[in-house]
Amino acid sequence: MRLQLSDEDVAFRDEMREFFTTKIPQHIRDTVAARRELSKEQIVESMQVMNAAGIAVPNWPVEWGGKDWTPLQRHIWHEEMQLAGVMPPLAFNASMVGPVIAAFGSQELKERFLPQTANLDIWWSQGFSEPDAGSDLASLRTTAVREGDEYVVNGQKTWTTLGQYGDWIFTLVRTDPEAKKQAGISFLLIDMTSPGLTVRPIELIDGGHEVNEVFFDNVRVPAENLVGEENKGWDYAKFLLGNERVGVAPVGSSKRTLAAAKEYAKTAGPGGSSLLDDPLLAAEIAELENDLLALELTALRVVANSADGKPHPASSVLKLQGTVLQQAVTELWVDLAGPDAVATGAGEGSNVPDLARTATTNYLNYRKASIYGGSNEVQRQIIAGTILGLRG
Amino acid sequence: MDFTLDSEQTALRDAVRGLLGKAYGSSETRREITKTDPGWDEKTWQRLAEMGALGLPFAEEDGGFGAGPVEVSIVAEEIGRVIAPEPYVEAIVLAGSLVAAAGTAEQRAEIIGALAEGQLVPAFAHTEPGSRYSESATGVTASGSGSDWTLTGVKEPVLGGARADVLVVSAAVDGGTGLFLVQGDAAGLTRTSYATFDGGRAAHVAFDGTPATPLGEAGVDQSAAIAQAIAAAQIAYGHEALGAMAFALETTTDYLKSRKQFGVPLMTFQALTFRAADMYVSLELARSTVTWATLVLLDGSDEADVLEAASRAKLQVSKAGRHIGKEAIQLHGGIGMTAEYSVGHYMSRLTAIDHALGDGRHHLAALSSALDGHDVVEPLP
Ligand SMILES: Cc1cc2nc3c(=O)[nH]c(=O)nc-3n(C[C@H](O)[C@H](O)[C@H](O)COP(=O)(O)OP(=O)(O)OC[C@H]3O[C@@H](n4cnc5c(N)ncnc54)[C@H](O)[C@@H]3O)c2cc1C
Numbered sequence: 001m002r003l004q005l006s007d008e009d010v011a012f013r014d015e016m017r018e019f020f021t022t023k024i025p026q027h028i029r030d031t032v033a034a035r036r037e038l039s040k041e042q043i044v045e046s047m048q049v050m051n052a053a054g055i056a057v058p059n060w061p062v063e064w065g066g067k068d069w070t071p072l073q074r075h076i077w078h079e080e081m082q083l084a085g086v087m088p089p090l091a092f093n094a095s096m097v098g099p100v101i102a103a104f105g106s107q108e109l110k111e112r113f114l115p116q117t118a119n120l121d122i123w124w125s126q127g128f129s130e131p132d133a134g135s136d137l138a139s140l141r142t143t144a145v146r147e148g149d150e151y152v153v154n155g156q157k158t159w160t161t162l163g164q165y166g167d168w169i170f171t172l173v174r175t176d177p178e179a180k181k182q183a184g185i186s187f188l189l190i191d192m193t194s195p196g197l198t199v200r201p202i203e204l205i206d207g208g209h210e211v212n213e214v215f216f217d218n219v220r221v222p223a224e225n226l227v228g229e230e231n232k233g234w235d236y237a238k239f240l241l242g243n244e245r246v247g248v249a250p251v252g253s254s255k256r257t258l259a260a261a262k263e264y265a266k267t268a269g270p271g272g273s274s275l276l277d278d279p280l281l282a283a284e285i286a287e288l289e290n291d292l293l294a295l296e297l298t299a300l301r302v303v304a305n306s307a308d309g310k311p312h313p314a315s316s317v318l319k320l321q322g323t324v325l326q327q328a329v330t331e332l333w334v335d336l337a338g339p340d341a342v343a344t345g346a347g348e349g350s351n352v353p354d355l356a357r358t359a360t361t362n363y364l365n366y367r368k369a370s371i372y373g374g375s376n377e378v379q380r381q382i383i384a385g386t387i388l389g390l391r392g
Numbered sequence: 393m394d395f396t397l398d399s400e401q402t403a404l405r406d407a408v409r410g411l412l413g414k415a416y417g418s419s420e421t422r423r424e425i426t427k428t429d430p431g432w433d434e435k436t437w438q439r440l441a442e443m444g445a446l447g448l449p450f451a452e453e454d455g456g457f458g459a460g461p462v463e464v465s466i467v468a469e470e471i472g473r474v475i476a477p478e479p480y481v482e483a484i485v486l487a488g489s490l491v492a493a494a495g496t497a498e499q500r501a502e503i504i505g506a507l508a509e510g511q512l513v514p515a516f517a518h519t520e521p522g523s524r525y526s527e528s529a530t531g532v533t534a535s536g537s538g539s540d541w542t543l544t545g546v547k548e549p550v551l552g553g554a555r556a557d558v559l560v561v562s563a564a565v566d567g568g569t570g571l572f573l574v575q576g577d578a579a580g581l582t583r584t585s586y587a588t589f590d591g592g593r594a595a596h597v598a599f600d601g602t603p604a605t606p607l608g609e610a611g612v613d614q615s616a617a618i619a620q621a622i623a624a625a626q627i628a629y630g631h632e633a634l635g636a637m638a639f640a641l642e643t644t645t646d647y648l649k650s651r652k653q654f655g656v657p658l659m660t661f662q663a664l665t666f667r668a669a670d671m672y673v674s675l676e677l678a679r680s681t682v683t684w685a686t687l688v689l690l691d692g693s694d695e696a697d698v699l700e701a702a703s704r705a706k707l708q709v710s711k712a713g714r715h716i717g718k719e720a721i722q723l724h725g726g727i728g729m730t731a732e733y734s735v736g737h738y739m740s741r742l743t744a745i746d747h748a749l750g751d752g753r754h755h756l757a758a759l760s761s762a763l764d765g766h767d768v769v770e771p772l773p
Contacts, residue, residue: 129726132652134653134725134726135653135654135725136653136654136655139653139654139655158726159726202730202731202732203730203731203732204729204730204731204736205721205729205730205731205736205737205739205740206589207589207731211726211729268522268524269524270522270523270524270526271522271523271530272522278753278757280753280756280757280760281753284753331714334743334747335747335751335753337747338524338525338747338751338754339519339523339524339525339549339747339748340549341743341744341747342549342551342588342589342590342592342594342744342747342748343548343549343586343588343594344587344588344589345586345587345588345589345594346549346586346594346596347584347586349584349596350548350584350586350596351521351522351546351548351596352521352548352549360589360743361589363743364589364736364739364740364743367718367721367722367728367729367739368726368729370722371721371722371725371726371728371729372726375722375725376722377661377663377664380663
């Protein structure tokens with residue numbers, strides 16, 4: 001055991017820190033720091049700057065632009081990025097469909113999609129969930145029927161994050177209606193400009209538009225867009241969801257947001273006094289810092305011990321506790337904003353500080369974090385069932 | 393000691409529930425109404441007036457109906473059940489009570505009657521930039537003498553500040569914090585309205601040598617009246633929150649019965665039903681505390697008792713509101729996050745109520761600093 005990073009990893013960390021704090025355009029980092037939504041252009045620009053430096057998709061195979069970094073280095077990359085107020089590469093591209101195509105797609109699909117996916121020239125949407133297939137994803141009903149060289153797709157996906165920007169959507173579709181639930185599912189790539197495909201916005205409780213419904217009405221999809229084998233889609237989806245859960249603990253961004261909250265609190269009291277003089281608030285922040293420390297250390301233990309490629313069992317606490325703390329920090333921000341928390345629509349001429357205006361919309365919005373990507377109930381089931389062996 | 397409603401009170405509840413149920417039977421109506429200024433429905437307000445709901449807390453000689461905190465609590469709770477956007481607590485319980493408590497007979501006659509009839513909507517302009525939950529005013533100052541006064545400074549955020557026909561404004565005077573009336577069309581008054589996340593409206597209100605009339609005696613400290621009105625409003629907000637929490641819980645239990653995943657209703661999973669049970673625990677503890685606070689207010693024999701009871705109620709509601717709001721969404725999954733569905737709006741409203749007139753931590757701090765004043769907490773006199 002040893003506390004220090006190796007010299008090599010220290011150098012790596014410094015290199016990443018330097019990159020993220022100097023190469024990602026300031027306006028993008030400022031938007032993140034202001035806790036406002038990034039535009040499509042900002043998300044694309046941010047990922048393209050990383051891709052130009054060869055560090056947008058380090059988790060991919062090296063021949064497709066990946067890096068043979070250690071899990072610890074990948075962790076450092078991810079942390080430094082968040083600490084610097086940089087949005088991680090678009091997950092749909094970098095951690096979801098990219099690795100699936102790289103692992104299971106034909107050579108033709110790899111060549112056609114991977115470079116553009118890494119550079120966010122193609123914006124991918126995730127078309128898994130359906131109105132009646134949420135936690136029970138395998139009950140999905142969108143069908144793809146083979147007709148000659150094509151699949152004809154009918155059905156509906158929902159909760160499609162940023163589907164309004166999507167060029168392509170990777171979907172799970174039912175190709176064998178007779179087979180048992182999981183066995184009849186395929187992984188199909190669909191061009192979102194196809195005739196018969198429509199995207200309808202869903203407004204969320206913070207008033208924002210980040211999710212959509214996607215309808216498929218006799219959408220014709222070339223059969224070559226099938227990833228891997230027909231009816232093997234569930235295996236690929238499990239691989240994808242596994243990737244989704246690793247490294248998802250947003251420790252760095254929670255640390256940065258908490259540090260910013262502490263800074264804000266220093267002058268947010270009556271007459272510019274410090275709210276940190278309030279022992280209740282100070283205690284709450286100290287506790288959050290300690291909880292984040294415990295989470296970060298768990299993440300470090302996980303990456304330091306998963307060198308053999310198998311995820312450390314404790315990795316399953318990362319998503320669960322990561323979202324709990326992420327949500328706790330957003331809640332703290334509302335408390336700091338106090339009576340100003342109501343002023344989410346304040347504009348020019350208002351005396352309400354900008355960070356108070358965004359506090360409540362962020363709080364409401366981040367209720368999503370414990371629902372998507374495997375809800376916190378699902379995470380507990382994984383811990384109880386897979387790790388503790390408690391299967392009722 | 394009696395925690396139940398009598399038959400007249402039950403009739404009032406049923407009448408208000410009927411009226412608001414009709415007005416906000418679908419959550420779509422509320423969304424439509426909150427989209428345009430002033431963020432609530434003048435017709436519904438008028439109907440509440442016709443029913444007598446707006447004059448409940450005020451003396452008959454002032455033009456009110458001479459009812460009390462229990463009747464107010466009934467209306468507030470029904471407002472909360474449908475999260476009606478009408479400014480009942482803000483205009484009636486807060487601004488109205490200040491006029492009733494501090495105003496001269498003439499001012500009361502002029503304002504309370506019109507308020508009860510729905511003809512005049514006041515707002516209390518009190519919070520100042522950076523003042524947090526302070527009950528005194530420093531940023532807006534008053535100068536003048538006799539009945540000739542002007543105000544200068546900024547109030548923000550003022551709930552319902554732009555729509556208000558008349559503003560009740562707290563302002564720094566020599567002896568402390570005074571109260572003034574400012575007409576909506578006064579010279580030197582600039583109001584900039586914006587939407588709030590719960591569908592309401594707040595405003596930046598700037599006074600620049602704005603003519604103002606002292607509410608009650610000129611230039612004196614009205615801190616005690618302000619504290620009592622705020623306490624009454626905190627308790628009424630508690631009831632509004634109770635209505636909202638009860639509805640959020642009902643909606644959640646209904647959903648657990650009807651939503652199917654893995655071929656079975658969600659209520660098959662005890663991991664979820666026990667959480668609904670915990671929501672019920674939170675709701676009932678809050679209901680007890682808030683109802684008790686209303687009875688302390690009804691008893692009214694000791695102002696300090698009222699302030700303490702209001703803090704205790706607000707703290708309990710803060711905890712329960714956060715718990716129930718979050719769980720209502722979580723137990724619904726994705727649908728709970730949408731603007732089209734109801735529970736997200738309930739969580740929004742509960743969040744807004746929590747941060748109005750002191751959040752949970754604010755009241756916990758107040759209670760913490762007063763631990764020395766008692767051995768045990770005794771609810772009954
Ligand atoms: C903002 C947002 C963005 C999203 N983005 C995408 C996207 O881009 N693409 C995509 O495909 N999907 C996306 N999703 C969908 C997300 O994955 C689902 O919402 C999630 O799987 C939960 O499904 P559900 O909403 O249908 O809830 P349900 O499955 O109906 O669950 C309701 C509640 O019951 C719990 N529950 C369900 N089953 C059990 C059980 N067996 N035991 C205990 N508790 C249980 C759940 O945890 C939840 O609390 C997004 C969701 C949100 C909110």
